[in-house]
Amino acid sequence: MPGSLDFVEARWRENSAATVYGILTARDGSGDAIDGKGRYLKQADISSITYAVWDDDDLSTAVATGTVTKTTSIFDTPQTSALDPVWKYSRGYNFRHDLGPSCFPTGDRVYTVEYKITTTGGTVSYARFRGKAYETLTE
Numbered sequence: 001m002p003g004s005l006d007f008v009e010a011r012w013r014e015n016s017a018a019t020v021y022g023i024l025t026a027r028d029g030s031g032d033a034i035d036g037k038g039r040y041l042k043q044a045d046i047s048s049i050t051y052a053v054w055d056d057d058d059l060s061t062a063v064a065t066g067t068v069t070k071t072t073s074i075f076d077t078p079q080t081s082a083l084d085p086v087w088k089y090s091r092g093y094n095f096r097h098d099l100g101p102s103c104f105p106t107g108d109r110v111y112t113v114e115y116k117i118t119t120t121g122g123t124v125s126y127a128r129f130r131g132k133a134y135e136t137l138t139e
Contacts, residue, residue, distance in 0.1 A: 007112065010131035014107030020115075020129055021087060022095040024074070028121035031076070031094070040094050042076040047118045049073070053103040056110040056130070063111065064103045073097045095127075107135030 012018050023034070024041040031040025049068035078092025087093055097115075104111055112130040 007128035007130040010113070010129040012104045012111055012131055012133040014104055014133045014136045015101045016104065016136065017101050018099045018104065020095075020097045020099065020113060021093045022115075022127055022129075023078075023091065023093055024095045024117060024127065026117075026119050026121075026123045026125060028119050028123050031078075034091070040078060041074065041117070041119065042094075043070050043074045044076075045119050045121075046070050046074060047120045049115055049117050051097070051099075051113060051115045053099070054112045054114065055106070056112055063105065064100070068097050068115070104133040107133050109133050 008022070010020070025034055025038035026041055026045070027038050029039030029041040029045050031042050033039050049070060051066055051068060052062040053064040055063050073096055075094045075096070078094050079087060080092040081087050081089070099113065103113070110130065110132050112128055115127040116124065117127065118124050
């Protein structure tokens with residue numbers, strides 16, 4: 001559940017799908033090293049990735065939970081703006097995950113999406129994305 005861990009600021013839209021992008025690293029990763037943050041994780045480095053979506057106003061039950069398929073969400077070669085024009089940063093991402101519209105059912109609420117990443121070497125880490133779901137006017 002949300003707490004003191006750092007998070008990436010995000011924006012969601014009520015009853016709409018969202019795509020989460022990130023750079024996943026660990027000391028036991030097998031990709032290139034990045035500025036003292038570890039090495040890019042590759043598909044072979046990952047044992048599992050799960051996620052939970054939380055409405056920050058009601059932490060009693062997750063809005064959605066699931067398992068991320070690493071073969072479609074983890075890239076062994078970092079994706080740069082040359083490969084994916086949506087990405088605007090010079091350092092490439094190696095994680096992309098699509099969330100369904102049911103993850104953000106109510107507008108004007110803050111939601112946290114938390115990913116739990118477990119490597120084949122046993123390292124467990126978390127990536128968190130938090131932001132407001134803006135109301136959809138046509139609903």
